[in-house]
Amino acid sequence: MNIKQPARTRAYMKQRTLAQLLTVTLGLAVLPLSAGLSLVMAAENEATRIYNIPAGALDSALANFASEAGVVLSFEAEQAKLLMTQGLKGSYTLKKAFEALLQGSGLQVIEVHPGRFTLKKIDLTAGATGVADTLPEVKVIAQADNQTDLMSAYAGGQVARGSRLGLLGNKDVMDTPFNTTSYTAELMENQQAITAADVVLNDPSVRTVSYSLTNAAAGGDIFLIRGFQVQDSVLFDGISGIASNRSAPVEMAERIEVLKGSSALLNGMAPGAGGSVGGSINMVPKRAGDKPLTRLTTSYMSNSNFGGHVDIGRRFGEDNAWGVRFNGLYRDGKNATAGQSIEMGIASLGIDYRGDHLRTSLDVGHQIMNNEAPQGAAGFGIADNISIPSPPNAKKRIAQNWEYANSKSNYLLIKAEYDLTSNWTLYGAAGGSNTASSYLSTDINVVDTQGNAQATVYYWPNWTNYRTAQGGIRGSFSTGAVSHQLNLNANYLMKDSGYTAQYYGFSSFDTNIYNLPSISRPSTASMDSHPDKTNRLQLPSLAVADTLGLLDDRLTVTLGGRYQRVEVIDYSSTGESTTSYDSDAVTPVLAAVIKPGANWSIYSNYIEGLTQGDTAPIGTTNAGKVFPPVKTKQHEIGVKYDFGYFTTTLSAFQIAKPNGLNVSNGDGISTYQIVGEQRNRGVELNIFGEIQGVRLLGGATYIQPQLTHASSDAYNGNTAPNVSRWQLNLGSEYDLSFVPGMTLTARMMSTSAQYLDEANTRTIPGWTRWDVGARYKTMAAERPLVLRLGIQNLFGRDYWSSGSGSWLYLGQPRTVMLSATIDF
Incomplete structure (x- = not known):
C-alpha cells in the first residue's frame, strides 16, 4: 500500500484549485481592458490619424497599419504575397487609409465584425472599389462541417489563427481547449526551413534531440515536447503513417502544427517509439x-x-x-x-x-535522403564513471x-x-x-x-x-x-x-x-x-x-x-x-x-x-x-x-x-x-x-x-x-x-x-x-x-x-x- 498517495493527491488538488483561482482573477482583471479596447476601436473607425507606413511589400505594410490602427486584419498569405504598395503618409480615416494602401492591388477590405477586417478580391463586374460598405452575400459553412478549409494567417503572417485538431476539426486558437501553434508556409520560406524539425524549433516547448540532416537518425527526427520524447510520430493531414519516418520536408506543407500535450483521443495512438506523450506535429x-502559381527557388547551404x-x-x-x-x-x-x-x-x-x-x-509523393558521414543514430555515449567532456x-x-x-x-x-x-x-x-x-x-x-x-x-x-x-x-x-x-x-x-x-x-x-x-571500411559483402x-x-x-x-x-x-x-x-x-x-x-x-x-x-x-x-x-x-x-x-x-x-x-x-x-x-x-x-x-x-x-x-x-x-x-x-x-x-x-x-x-x-x-x-x-x-x-x-x-x-x-x-x-x-x- 502506498500511504503517500493521498497526501500527494491533496497537495495536487490544492495546487490545481489555486491555479484555477489565479487564472480567473487574472481574467477578471483584464476584462475592463478588453472593453476599453473595443470602445477605442469603434471610435477610431471615423476618426483621422496620422500614419507613416513606408512603401514596400503589401503584406508587411498591412500588418504594420493594422498594428498602428489597433484593428484585426486577417487574410490568406497568398492574397497579398509579393504585391507592393506606395505606403501611407499623412492623416487618414480608417476607410481612406485602407483604400490608399490597397490602391492598384486588386483587393478590397471587408469589415466582418466591428474592428475585424479581411481582404477580398475586387469584383470588377460589380463595380466594387475601395472599402466595401456592405457585406457581400457569402455561403457560410460551419467549421465542424468542413475540415478541409485552411485557417487564415494571423497578424504578422508567421502563424495561423487556428489549427486542425483531428477528431475536433478546425479550431480557432481562442476556441481551442489546448495549447497549439500553427506555423505558416510564409514562415517556413522566410526562415529557409528544410524539415519540420527546423520549424518546430520556434516553439519554446520543443527541442530537437536527433536531427536527420546531421545524424543517422535510424528512428527519424526525435523531438522533446514538454520534456517527453516524440519520435516517428509526425502526422500528414492528421493521419499517422503517411509522412516519412526519417524526416518531413517542409516543401509539401502549407502549415506545420504543434499540439502540446497528450492526444490519443484526437488522432489515435501514435505508432512510433515514445508515442506522442508530450505532443504531436501535423x-x-x-x-x-485561386491565383495561378509558378514559383522557383534556388538555395545554398554552407559549405557547398x-x-x-x-x-x-x-x-x-x-x-x-x-x-x-x-x-x-x-x-x-x-x-x-x-x-x-x-x-x-x-x-x-x-x-x-x-x-x-x-x-x-x-496526395502522392516520393522522397530520398542520403547522408555521408552522419554522427551515428545514438549519438555519443558517455561512460557513467567520468565527468562530461566538453x-x-x-x-x-x-x-x-x-x-x-x-x-x-x-x-x-x-x-x-x-x-x-x-x-x-x-x-x-x-x-x-x-x-x-x-x-x-x-x-x-x-x-x-x-x-x-x-x-x-x-x-x-x-x-x-x-x-x-x-x-x-x-x-x-x-x-x-x-x-x-x-x-x-x-x-x-x-x-x-x-x-x-x-x-x-x-x-x-x-x-x-x-x-x-x-x-578502413569494414566489409559488408556477406550481409x-x-x-x-x-x-x-x-x-x-x-x-x-x-x-x-x-x-x-x-x-x-x-x-x-x-x-x-x-x-x-x-x-x-x-x-x-x-x-x-x-x-x-x-x-x-x-x-x-x-x-x-x-x-x-x-x-x-x-x-x-x-x-x-x-x-x-x-x-x-x-x-x-x-x-x-x-x-x-x-x-x-x-x-x-x-x-x-x-x-x-x-x-x-x-x-x-x-x-x-x-x-x-x-x-x-x-x-x-x-x-x-x-x-x-x-x-x-x-x-x-x-x-x-x-x-x-x-x-x-x-x-x-x-x-x-x-x-x-x-x-x-x-x-x-x-x-x-x-x-x-x-x-x-x-x-x-x-x-x-x-x-x-x-x-x-x-x-x-x-x-x-x-x-x-x-x-x-x-x-x-x-x-x-x-x-x-x-x-x-x-x-x-x-x-x-x-x-x-x-x-x-x-x-x-x-x-x-x-x-x-x-x-x-x-x-x-x-x-x-x-x-x-
Missing part, C-alpha cells in the same frame, strides 16, 4: 489557390550544398473546382560539418476537388568518411467528405507509405574526458510499410439551448517492419572525438541487405467526441473517448508468427473553454495519452518481453488573450508517464518492470503577432521534471534526466522604413542545464544559440523576387543536446543559408 498539405525547388499550382473547371499543386525539390552537397554531406530529393503532387457537397483530395567542434567531422545513412520513401493518401445535409457530413481516408533505409554507421562511447572513445560499427538495413484507413460521420445539432458538435470515428493503422539486429557491433575500433583517426518481415503492429480504434456549446457558445465543453486496441505480432526467420501481446485501453478527454470577453478565453483539459509498451532489455530475467501499452495523464489550464494584432497564451500543465525500471531480485540479477513514473509539471508562455511593425514569435517554458517512482527510493523526488527546466525562444522581424522591401530577422534560443542520471550527479551545461537573417523583396524583369540570407548559430556555439540517458548529440554548427525566390 503537416497540412499544400493545395492550389545547392538546391532548387519548383512550386506550381493551378485551379480549373467550373468555379475552379479542381486544383493541382506540384512541388519538386533537389539539393545536394557538403554541409557545414567538414566531410559531411546531405542529398535530398522530393516530388509531391496534391490534387483536390471542392464541390457544393463533395470534397476530395489525393563538446567537440561541430564543424569538424567525427564519423568516418565511409559511414552513411540512406533512405527512400513513397506515400499516398486519399480523403473525401460528403455533406449529407447542411449539418451532417460523411468522411473517410485511406493511404499508406513505404520507407526503405540502410545505415552503415557507428555508435561512439566516450571513455574519458580527453575524448578517447570506442566506436561500435553497425550495419542496419530496414524497411517499414504503413497502411491506414478511417471513416466517420460528424455533424451539429441542438438540444434546447445547448448546441452539439458530434464526431464518430473508426480508425485502423497497420505497420509492418523488417530489420536485423545481428549486424550490430560486427566491428569496432578506437577513436577520439577531438582528433579523428582514419579507419543480407533485404531483411524479412520481423513484426507487425496493428492499431484499430473507435472514438466519439461531442463539443457542447452553452451560453451562446461562450462556454464549450468537450467530452469524448477512444477505445484503442494494440496488437503486436513477431515473425521468425521462417515466417512463423507469434502474438507478443494483444491489449486494449480507453483514453478519455474532458475539456472546456469559457470566453468571458470577445478577445480572451480560459481553457482547461484532462486528456490521456497512449504509447506502445517497453521491451525488457538484454541482461534482465525477462529479456525480450513486450509490455502492454502505457497510459499517460495530462491536466492543463490556461488563459489566452487576443489583442487584435498580438496574442499570448499562459498555461500550466502536469503530465505523468509510467516508466520501466530494472528491479533487483537480490541475487545480482534484475527483472524489468513498469513500476517507475516521471511527472512533468510546467508553465508555458507563448506569444505571436506584430507590435509597432515588429513581428514577434516565441515564449518561455518552465518544467519541473520529477521522478515520483525511481529505480531506488533514494532517487524518488529527484529531477528526471534529459529534461531542461528552462527553455526560452524569441524571434523577431523588422521592416526597414528607409530601405523599402528590406526585413531584418533575429532569433534567440536558450536551454538550461540537464541531468543525465537519476542520481542527479552528472549534468550537461545549458546553451544559447542566436540566428540572424535578412530578406529583400523587389522586382526582376517585372517579376516579384525575394532574396534571403540566414545564419544559424551565428556565434558558432558548440553544445551538447540531451538524448536518452547518457547518450548525447551535438548541436548544429554555424550554417550560412542563401535563397532566391521568383514568381513567373
